[in-house]
Amino acid sequence: xxxxxxxxxxxxxxxxxxxxxxxxxxxxxxxxxxxxxxxxxxxxxxxxxxxxxxxxxxxxxxxxxxxxxxxxxxxxxxxxxxxxxxxxxxxxxxxxxxxxxxxxxxxxxxxxxxxxxxxxxxxxxxxxxxxxxxxxxxxxxxxxxxxxxxxxxxxxxxxxxxxxxxxxxxxxxxxxxxxxxxxxxxxxxxxxxxxxxxxxxxxxxxxxxxxxxxxxxxxxxxxxxxxxxxxxxxxxxxxxxxxxxxxxxxxxxxxxxxxxxxxxxxxxxxxxxxxxxxxxxxxxxxxxxxxxxxxxxxxxxxxxxxxxxxxxxxxxxxxxxxxxxxxxxxxxxxxxxxxxxxxxxxxxxxxxxxxxxxxxxxxxxxxxxxxxxxxxxxxxxxxxxxxxxxxxxxxxxxxxxxxxxxxxxxxxxxxxxxxxxxxxxxxxxxxxxxxxxxxxxxxxxxxxxxxxxxxxxxxxxxxxxxxxxxxxxxxxxxxxxxxxxxxxxxxxxxxxxxxxxxxxxxxxxxxxxxxxxxxxxxxxxxxxxxxx
Amino acid sequence: xxxxxxxxxxxxxxxxxxxxxxxxxxxxxxxxxxxxxxxxxxxxxxxxxxxxxxxxxxxxxxxxxxxxxxxxxxxxxxxxxxxxxxxxxxxxxxxxxxxxxxxxxxxxxxxxxxxxxxxxxxxxxxxxxxxxxxxxxxxxxxxxxxxxxxxxxxxxxxxxxxxxxxxxxxxxxxxxxxxxxxxxxxxxxxxxxxxxxxxxxxxxxxxxxxxxxxxxxxxxxxxxxxxxxxxxxxxxxxxxxxxxxxxxxxxxxxxxxxxxxxxxxxxxxxxxxxxxxxxxxxxxxxxxxxxx
Numbered sequence: 001x002x003x004x005x006x007x008x009x010x011x012x013x014x015x016x017x018x019x020x021x022x023x024x025x026x027x028x029x030x031x032x033x034x035x036x037x038x039x040x041x042x043x044x045x046x047x048x049x050x051x052x053x054x055x056x057x058x059x060x061x062x063x064x065x066x067x068x069x070x071x072x073x074x075x076x077x078x079x080x081x082x083x084x085x086x087x088x089x090x091x092x093x094x095x096x097x098x099x100x101x102x103x104x105x106x107x108x109x110x111x112x113x114x115x116x117x118x119x120x121x122x123x124x125x126x127x128x129x130x131x132x133x134x135x136x137x138x139x140x141x142x143x144x145x146x147x148x149x150x151x152x153x154x155x156x157x158x159x160x161x162x163x164x165x166x167x168x169x170x171x172x173x174x175x176x177x178x179x180x181x182x183x184x185x186x187x188x189x190x191x192x193x194x195x196x197x198x199x200x201x202x203x204x205x206x207x208x209x210x211x212x213x214x215x216x217x218x219x220x221x222x223x224x225x226x227x228x229x230x231x232x233x234x235x236x237x238x239x240x241x242x243x244x245x246x247x248x249x250x251x252x253x254x255x256x257x258x259x260x261x262x263x264x265x266x267x268x269x270x271x272x273x274x275x276x277x278x279x280x281x282x283x284x285x286x287x288x289x290x291x292x293x294x295x296x297x298x299x300x301x302x303x304x305x306x307x308x309x310x311x312x313x314x315x316x317x318x319x320x321x322x323x324x325x326x327x328x329x330x331x332x333x334x335x336x337x338x339x340x341x342x343x344x345x346x347x348x349x350x351x352x353x354x355x356x357x358x359x360x361x362x363x364x365x366x367x368x369x370x371x372x373x374x375x376x377x378x379x380x381x382x383x384x385x386x387x388x389x390x391x392x393x394x395x396x397x398x399x400x401x402x403x404x405x406x407x408x409x410x411x412x413x414x415x416x417x418x419x420x421x422x423x424x425x426x427x428x429x430x431x432x433x434x435x436x437x438x439x440x441x442x443x444x445x446x447x448x449x450x451x452x453x454x455x456x457x458x459x460x461x462x463x464x465x466x467x468x469x470x471x472x473x474x475x476x477x478x479x480x481x482x483x484x485x486x487x488x489x490x491x492x493x494x495x496x497x498x499x500x501x502x503x504x505x506x507x508x509x510x511x512x513x514x515x516x517x518x519x520x521x522x523x524x525x526x527x528x529x530x531x532x
Numbered sequence: 533x534x535x536x537x538x539x540x541x542x543x544x545x546x547x548x549x550x551x552x553x554x555x556x557x558x559x560x561x562x563x564x565x566x567x568x569x570x571x572x573x574x575x576x577x578x579x580x581x582x583x584x585x586x587x588x589x590x591x592x593x594x595x596x597x598x599x600x601x602x603x604x605x606x607x608x609x610x611x612x613x614x615x616x617x618x619x620x621x622x623x624x625x626x627x628x629x630x631x632x633x634x635x636x637x638x639x640x641x642x643x644x645x646x647x648x649x650x651x652x653x654x655x656x657x658x659x660x661x662x663x664x665x666x667x668x669x670x671x672x673x674x675x676x677x678x679x680x681x682x683x684x685x686x687x688x689x690x691x692x693x694x695x696x697x698x699x700x701x702x703x704x705x706x707x708x709x710x711x712x713x714x715x716x717x718x719x720x721x722x723x724x725x726x727x728x729x730x731x732x733x734x735x736x737x738x739x740x741x742x743x744x745x746x747x748x749x750x751x752x753x754x755x756x757x758x759x760x761x762x763x764x765x766x767x768x769x770x771x772x773x774x775x776x777x778x779x780x781x782x783x784x785x786x787x788x789x790x791x792x793x794x795x796x797x798x799x800x801x802x803x804x805x806x807x808x809x810x811x812x813x814x815x816x817x818x819x820x821x822x823x824x
Binding site: 170173175176177178180201263264266282283310311312313315332364365366367368369372419422423425428 | 538539542545549557558559561562563564566567570571574575578
């Protein structure tokens with residue numbers, strides 16, 4: 001700007017001249033809108049592409065799994081529905097079981113003391129405990145998964161063995177007390193050590209299993225081998241230090257809970273509060289504190305005033321997995337009673353009674369025996385419970401007392417053979433049952449080393465066999481079938497050729513994975529899910 | 533439904549199981565024995581219902597002959613349950629007045645009486661456990677139909693063995709009948725007859741090989757004579773009241789379940805030995821309890 005022209009502006013500031021501003025080089029409004037819209041569109045398209053791509057990816061991977069499972073399912077269960085794979089621990093028909101390990105002696109001559117009487121996984125599934133008739137407890141530990149074989153879950157190897165109970169003699173009654181371990185229950189882990197409760201007919205013991213991999217060395221007063229040093233030779237003082245040593249697993253009895261049961265203890269159950277546990281014998285249930293071993297509370301007593309009026313005994317008892325005030329006990333008459341400890345000190349009066357009316361068509365001499373419940377187990381969720389009587393497995397909803405929600409026949413073909421089973425005492429066998437980790441499948445044992453799994457969701461069942469013949473590593477178990485009708489198909493076994501001495505009474509399912517432990521007479525079989 | 537023969541078979545098998553459970557390691561299993569008694573009850577119920585419908589007359593003399601035969605055999609475990617039935621009938625107020633020794637007086641009786649009494653039994657004890665009711669009915673039915681030596685059908689009976697004097701007495705509602713006083717005129721406690729063994733026709737068909745070999749053929753207990761029964765209610769033998777140990781209690785199960793109160797094996801074995809001695813020698817019990 002020149003000197004002269006703008007002076008006028010300066011002198012007369014009042015009036016600013018509105019000069020016509022040069023219009024910007026602007027597009028018309030519509031174009032501007034279109035441009036903004038284009039940006040928005042770009043953004044939207046971009047985000048959709050990303051999402052769509054992710055969706056496609058997920059769907060393709062899922063579809064490949066679905067198609068493979070479909071083909072497998074059709075081969076084995078031609079009439080079943082096509083399935084979609086569920087997560088770990090689910091979908092029975094999708095799961096193929098293969099042999100993993102077998103523990104125990106190979107020879108057919110079974111020593112009575114080696115007969116396995118209980119099997120139990122701990123809460124993480126890392127440890128597997130077995131008890132036998134000789135009073136011994138053997139604990140197996142799962143090896144951590146190796147990098148080179150990520151598909152194969154770790155094997156179970158012996159971790160610790162100890163003699164839990166010894167045979168005793170009751171001098172007052174002149175009766176021998178068997179050392180057979182009736183039940184083992186693990187306590188939830190609180191520190192580095194593991195705790196378990198083991199019981200025989202009369203006494204419960206709390207065992208601590210701890211590892212020792214360091215040893216103090218350099219004592220001032222003792223030599224390394226334990227001998228005391230001559231004090232004259234001690235000239236300097238040193239602080240003992242821990243040095244590594246070979247891993248040693250020690251089992252030590254921390255508590256002994258004795259003299260509280262007149263009759264034979266049949267079950268123990270740890271409460272969810274981790275402070276108390278119950279022990280049940282034929283007529284009474286006692287509540288213990290894990291820390292106090294000289295006192296227990298009696299919470300259920302069904303002994304009649306007159307023993308001649310005895311009509312039923314307690315066969316199993318368990319605490320609810322979540323509610324620390326609730327427990328159930330089953331009876332020999334086929335009823336299950338649920339009790340709430342808040343209601344009264346003595347829970348003789350049950351809160352709920354679960355009973356299914358007997359089918360009058362099936363009445364026989366043995367009706368009472370086959371309706372006697374041998375095991376009761378809560379589901380992990382706590383909503384359901386499962387009971388095992390001689391011929392069937394029943395699943396009860398805790399909210400419905402009148403009848404079970406599901407009933408599965410384990411070996412109905414034995415109903416016509418009850419008389420001979422009574423003669424050879426097999427009718428008194430107490431089978432146990434177990435849930436899988438997510439409560440979708442239940443498992444129980446049968447004769448001829450067969451065991452059965454029932455998938456609750458897909459309404460399917462399978463019979464498998466634990467035998468040395470199928471013991472090749474990672475060989476898939478073939479489903480077995482017992483022929484009930486006249487015609488026996490190939491690969492089927494007739495009822496008369498079943499071996500009733502080979503029975504599977506005790507089974508356990510890993511709480512998180514599809515790993516099962518099945519106990520035959522003196523061998524422990526471990527089966528795993530077949531992984532691709 | 534299984535045939536009658538199978539019922540008998542089951543009865544014999546059950547009794548054998550009960551017997552063998554006593555010698556098992558680990559003590560008597562309450563649960564298993566309870567289940568076995570249920571089978572026993574069912575089989576007996578079935579068998580009884582079959583027998584009641586038949587005419588008894590044809591069996592009458594057969595029974596006597598069979599009884600005589602059986603006198604040489606004494607099946608311990610069979611007798612336990614039977615003894616329990618003998619002495620237990622857990623209903624009130626019914627007194628049997630028709631105690632006869634069937635071996636001596638075989639009388640015929642119409643079958644209708646059996647039915648009547650059976651129903652009476654059933655009615656009178658509605659509140660009892662099924663187990664006991666059936667035994668009661670069975671006892672009643674047998675009694676009235678065959679006029680056989682009948683168990684004491686009074687309420688709440690207990691049979692007790694006094695280990696000091698070896699007198700077996702039957703306690704009924706507060707009175708004590710001394711079974712072992714042979715005649716009212718000879719009230720010596722030492723003269724001891726064993727408990728009367730109830731004649732059970734339903735058992736006479738049972739194969740003798742089910743009698744346990746360990747005990748061998750043990751003579752049957754002496755039958756109570758008629759006199760004993762009639763004088764029973766007045767017999768109060770106070771000397772036998774003291775030191776009474778209840779052996780069988782008053783029910784079918786007590787012998788299986790009362791071991792925590794009594795040393796069952798010892799007492800039963802003692803009883804067996806005592807029975808043997810008594811019957812063989814006929815001169816009273818020996819004090820030696822050899823069983824244990």
